Amino acid sequence: MSAISEFLAAKDIWRDPLLASVIAGGLCGFLGVYVVLRRTVFVSAALTQLSTLGLICALLAEESLHIEAEHAGVQLAVAILFSVAGALVLGALQVRRRLPAEAGVGIAYVVAGALVVLGANRLVHAAHDLNSMVFGNAVAVPFSDVLVLGAVALVCAAVHTAFAKELVFTSFDGETAAALGYSTRTWNGLLYFTIGLAIPAAARALGALPVFAFLTIPASAALLFSTRLRTAFAVATLLGVLAAAGGYALSWIWQLPTGATMVALAGLFVIPGAIAKGARG
Amino acid sequence: METDAELRTPRAEPGAAGAGGAPLVSLEGATIGYDAPLLEGVDLAVARGDFLAIVGPNGGGKTTILRTLLGVLPPLAGTRSQPAPVRTGYVPQRDHVDAYWPLTVADVTLMGRYRGLGLGRRPGSGDRAEVARALARVGIADLAPRSFRTLSGGQRQRTLIARALASSPELLALDEPTNGMDPAAELSAMDILRDLHRQGGLAVVMVSHRLEAVANYARRLAFADKDKGLWRLGPLEEMLTPEALSALYGRAVTVREEGGRRFVYPEGGGERA
Numbered sequence: 123m124s125a126i127s128e129f130l131a132a133k134d135i136w137r138d139p140l141l142a143s144v145i146a147g148g149l150c151g152f153l154g155v156y157v158v159l160r161r162t163v164f165v166s167a168a169l170t171q172l173s174t175l176g177l178i179c180a181l182l183a184e185e186s187l188h189i190e191a192e193h194a195g196v197q198l199a200v201a202i203l204f205s206v207a208g209a210l211v212l213g214a215l216q217v218r219r220r221l222p223a224e225a226g227v228g229i230a231y232v233v234a235g236a237l238v239v240l241g242a243n244r245l246v247h248a249a250h251d252l253n254s255m256v257f258g259n260a261v262a263v264p265f266s267d268v269l270v271l272g273a274v275a276l277v278c279a280a281v282h283t284a285f286a287k288e289l290v291f292t293s294f295d296g297e298t299a300a301a302l303g304y305s306t307r308t309w310n311g312l313l314y315f316t317i318g319l320a321i322p323a324a325a326r327a328l329g330a331l332p333v334f335a336f337l338t339i340p341a342s343a344a345l346l347f348s349t350r351l352r353t354a355f356a357v358a359t360l361l362g363v364l365a366a367a368g369g370y371a372l373s374w375i376w377q378l379p380t381g382a383t384m385v386a387l388a389g390l391f392v393i394p395g396a397i398a399k400g401a402r403g
Numbered sequence: 404m405e406t407d408a409e410l411r412t413p414r415a416e417p418g419a420a421g422a423g424g425a426p427l428v429s430l431e432g433a434t435i436g437y438d439a440p441l442l443e444g445v446d447l448a449v450a451r452g453d454f455l456a457i458v459g460p461n462g463g464g465k466t467t468i469l470r471t472l473l474g475v476l477p478p479l480a481g482t483r484s485q486p487a488p489v490r491t492g493y494v495p496q497r498d499h500v501d502a503y504w505p506l507t508v509a510d511v512t513l514m515g516r517y518r519g520l521g522l523g524r525r526p527g528s529g530d531r532a533e534v535a536r537a538l539a540r541v542g543i544a545d546l547a548p549r550s551f552r553t554l555s556g557g558q559r560q561r562t563l564i565a566r567a568l569a570s571s572p573e574l575l576a577l578d579e580p581t582n583g584m585d586p587a588a589e590l591s592a593m594d595i596l597r598d599l600h601r602q603g604g605l606a607v608v609m610v611s612h613r614l615e616a617v618a619n620y621a622r623r624l625a626f627a628d629k630d631k632g633l634w635r636l637g638p639l640e641e642m643l644t645p646e647a648l649s650a651l652y653g654r655a656v657t658v659r660e661e662g663g664r665r666f667v668y669p670e671g672g673g674e675r676a
Contacts, residue, residue: 159504284523291514295500298566300475301493301576302518349550351505 125375136374139263139327142271143366143384146324147336149275151362152282153317154341155355160293164227165212166317166337169205170330171234173322176204178241185247198270201322208234209318213310263327274323278316289313290351328366332381336362339388346395361391424450427489427574427606428472433481435464435471440479441629447472447636451573453606456621458614459651464629465610466578472608473576490519492567494577497560502552508562509534509547515569530569537569538562541595557588564595575599577609581616593620614651618643618658618665626651643667
């Protein structure tokens with residue numbers, strides 16, 4: 123039996139993880155357009171770290187303090203709490219600049235990263251789980267996680283459909299939007315809220331590092347392809363889906379690490395975009 | 404030599420609106436600034452049909468005054484009054500707008516309609532017709548499908564003016580609209596503003612660090628310099644006097660008219676061209 127036949131025969135095993143990967147890939151691809159255009163790539167990196175820190179805190183609470191946090195839903199809720207809180211704070215920093223916004227992002231990234239290392243060092247039983255959470259191993263995703271991810275994707279889709287023009291305007295030209303009476307702090311907060319919500323949910327399916335990659339690479343490739351914003355959103359979403367699904371299938375067939383395969387495949391999508399951009403001049 | 408206090412507008416004439424009628428928006432005894440005061444005692448009223456230019460050095464507080472007038476920043480002291488809602492068009496400094504976004508000229512101009520649409524509503528054919536009209540008013544109707552990022556500086560500036568006009572504004576506010584332009588593009592942009600103003604009713608408030616750019620267009624001038632504690636406002640003819648100009652520039656300044664245009668020369672700055 124060929125590797126592809128084996129893959130197809132194991133449908134019951136990979137159906138839920140693949141579905142989760144596809145939703146996460148599409149969601150991160152879409153949101154990544156804002157992340158790249160607003161030049162806040164490292165905000166998503168910091169939020170990914172904060173989300174991982176939330177997981178570590180939940181696992182430490184379970185192991186060290188014997189607080190009931192073994193259920194995946196509790197861990198995800200804590201990760202979302204950390205990520206959304208970080209998103210709102212970092213979003214506010216983009217508007218109110220006592221320090222350059224990059225400084226706040228850098229501090230959040232390195233401090234959260236250091237705390238992740240320190241926390242992981244204290245973990246005993248859950249250390250092996252953490253590896254797959256950070257680097258991605260979408261082999262086993264329970265259906266409950268797929269449902270959570272689907273719900274998060276629906277919330278994000280609803281927000282971005284209803285308030286597309288406000289989010290685009292305040293992101294593109296916040297100064298003018300503020301002069302016309304928009305509360306740029308509120309709209310930035312809403313945008314970062316959706317990003318902060320998506321990161322932990324997607325990270326449970328793909329892993330933290332692939333999520334950071336998916337918030338950057340599909341959007342960058344799409345922006346090289348596209349001369350219209352609407353097209354960029356559609357192409358980035360599609361590339362996120364293709365990289366997640368294709369990477370998952372290839373990792374199964376060739377017995378490769380799942381997250382790394384997805385990221386490598388997403389990276390390949392930048393090449394035709396760069397060629398198309400070069401041809402356009 | 405004049406003191407800082409003497410340089411400010413007398414309180415008896417608190418920034419009276421130049422074009423008559425009830426002010427659209429006004430500042431009275433305002434202290435402007437972000438966290439710390441930049442300028443105190445700012446009196447300024449803008450009425451329908453006004454054409455006011457706020458002039459001063461870079462970093463002198465002009466943009467902060469404009470942002471306070473528009474209600475983006477609250478005054479640290481004093482009051483800001485706006486008797487009724489005012490449809491405002493705003494033109495930011497051209498290089499403050501990120502040209503990397505994949506947007507067409509029509510997309511950017513359409514943003515001028517967003518505020519009037521309200522939450523959740525999408526632009527319709529009427530909004531697109533207004534966009535076409537606004538682009539035609541600034542002479543770039545043919546550029547509507549072009550990518551914003553591929554435009555020249557002057558074309559981008561016209562696009563941003565068209566976006567401000569797309570909201571059918573009563574008040575048009577511009578922050579350094581000719582910054583970084585070559586002389587021909589600067590004249591062209593200012594001619595557009597003059598023509599829009601002449602079409603009637605529109606109040607124009609613009610900020611510029613180049614007095615010469617506005618001296619032939621504005622009806623009222625304001626000088627602002629936070630380092631000198633200077634805030635002075637008056638009709639163009641009163642403000643283009645050697646005494647008023649030397650308060651702004653700290654040196655003798657000559658205003659000469661030639662071919663119907665005013666030219667402003669700081670004295671003692673080396674040989675004239």
